[in-house]
Amino acid sequence: xxxxxxxxxxxxEDLLSAYLRHWNTLRIALKRxxxxxxxxxxxxxxTWLRLAALKETPDTVRDSQAFILRIAGNIAIDLLRKENxxxxxxxxxxxxxxxxxxxxxxxETCVIDRDRLRCLVIALSQLPSKPRTALLLSRCDGxxxxxxxxxLKVSESMVAKYLxxxxxxxxxxxxxxx
Numbered sequence: 001x002x003x004x005x006x007x008x009x010x011x012x013e014d015l016l017s018a019y020l021r022h023w024n025t026l027r028i029a030l031k032r033x034x035x036x037x038x039x040x041x042x043x044x045x046x047t048w049l050r051l052a053a054l055k056e057t058p059d060t061v062r063d064s065q066a067f068i069l070r071i072a073g074n075i076a077i078d079l080l081r082k083e084n085x086x087x088x089x090x091x092x093x094x095x096x097x098x099x100x101x102x103x104x105x106x107x108e109t110c111v112i113d114r115d116r117l118r119c120l121v122i123a124l125s126q127l128p129s130k131p132r133t134a135l136l137l138s139r140c141d142g143x144x145x146x147x148x149x150x151x152l153k154v155s156e157s158m159v160a161k162y163l164x165x166x167x168x169x170x171x172x173x174x175x176x177x178x
Contacts, residue, residue, distance in 0.1 A: 011061075015051050018064035025065075026072055033076050039083060043076040050075070123173035127166055134159050135166035 019026070023044070030040035050071055061067045105113070124132050130152055137143045137151065138159075145156040152159065 012051070012054055015054070015061075015064055015068065016048075019048060019051055019068050022065050022068065026069060029069060030072055030076050033073060034080055036083075039076065039079050042079055043072055046075045046079075047072040119174060119177060120170065123170045124166075126173070127169055130154070131162040131166040131169075134162035135170075138163055 026047070027040055027044055030043045031037055034040050034043065047068065051068065124135070127135070133152060134148050137148045138145075143151075145159045148159045149156045152162075154162075
């Protein structure tokens, strides 16, 4: 007869058999507890290994399913704690990708921008000299209407007309391309 604290071969086989019978229910419970399919699967494997390695257990186990669920639940909690400790120390893939991301524009963006610049150069070349100069002094050099008027030897209202003419021409040029 086996001692009160030893698990006989039949009892261990009974536990392993109960594990297999209740495997699906156990898997669902572990997935719900961990919130992760992978952690639930890991807990299931570890539970099997622990049950197979049992040498001693109280012979007062009345409900093998509850006993197995308790072991699996404890394993799942341990795995969750380990995962949380690991996650808190690790850099996520998104953070890593942001850290090494290249801030340069993509080749497609470069091609599109070059094409737009080429179109702008063509549109500007079609403008008369004073409207083109007024637009470039305003947009590229950041000069005020008064400064542009002084350089072109015209009034500020004429600068406004030149800018309106140049912008209208560029807008119409780009619309014609689309």
